Amino acid sequence: MRKFxxxxxxxxxxxxxxxxxxxxxxxxxxxxxxxxxxxxNVETSYQRRNDLIGNLVKTVKGAADFEKSTLEAVTNARAxxxxxxxxxSNMTSEQLAQFNQAQGNLNSSLSRLLLTVENxxxxxxxxxxxxxxxxxxxxxxxILTARTRFNESVQKYNNYILVFPNSMFLGNYKEKPYFxxxxxxxxxxxxxxxxxxxxxAK
Numbered sequence: 277m278r279k280f281x282x283x284x285x286x287x288x289x290x291x292x293x294x295x296x297x298x299x300x301x302x303x304x305x306x307x308x309x310x311x312x313x314x315x316x317n318v319e320t321s322y323q324r325r326n327d328l329i330g331n332l333v334k335t336v337k338g339a340a341d342f343e344k345s346t347l348e349a350v351t352n353a354r355a356x357x358x359x360x361x362x363x364x365s366n367m368t369s370e371q372l373a374q375f376n377q378a379q380g381n382l383n384s385s386l387s388r389l390l391l392t393v394e395n396x397x398x399x400x401x402x403x404x405x406x407x408x409x410x411x412x413x414x415x416x417x418x419i420l421t422a423r424t425r426f427n428e429s430v431q432k433y434n435n436y437i438l439v440f441p442n443s444m445f446l447g448n449y450k451e452k453p454y455f456x457x458x459x460x461x462x463x464x465x466x467x468x469x470x471x472x473x474x475x476x477a478k
Contacts (some may be wrong), residue, residue: 297445304446307433308365311452314426315364318455321419322357322379328415329354329386332408336389339399346385346392353378353385369453376456386412423455430454 333350336342357378362371390409393399400406430452436442437449 300442300445304437304442304449307429307436308449310429311426311433312364314422314429315362315367318419318422318426321415321422325412325415325419326354326358326382328408328412329382332389332405332412335402335405335408336393336399339396342396342399343392346389349385350382350389353382357382364452366450367452372453372455427454 329350333347333354336347360375360378362375393405431454434451437446438451
């Protein structure tokens with residue numbers, strides 16, 4: 277029995293190492309799937325906003341003499357934002373920056389549209405328009421929450437794959453980028469209303 281003892285010990289150590297390796301790999305799969313799930317929630321939130329913006333544009337089109345260029349800017353920005361797609365399993369910081377920029381452009385054009393609405397009292401009193409505005413505000417909160425949770429899942433993923441000794445066995449897992457604020461988002465929006473005549477919001 278003693279002559280087999282070293283082999284039993286070696287076999288036991290190999291078995292422990294195998295379980296340890298499998299556990300590391302399974303852990304990587306779990307944190308990677310968590311990132312994919314949270315990215316799906318981000319996309320769902322942005323898609324809801326895009327749908328609401330489409331309905332908002334249709335409502336605004338019904339207003340007489342509404343600025344055509346403003347509507348076209350929103351429609352074009354919405355189309356551009358919808359075209360930026362990202363694979364969460366292979367995302368890069370450049371792709372995320374492009375996505376962020378497209379959504380930021382849509383935000384800017386939407387803000388200009390909502391400011392222009394101030395010149396249309398009938399539209400401001402339109403119940404459908406007011407409801408869409410409220411839903412958009414709610415959706416912006418959902419987007420903020422989704423982005424925050426995505427960043428938290430990315431942090432957990434990056435910590436898992438980069439920490440030693442996990443990094444020795446997870447070379448095929450790459451570090452994922454975080455959602456950053458759109459450039460200039462830290463600055464307050466300069467909004468000026470003139471309910472009387474022709475003064476425009478800057």
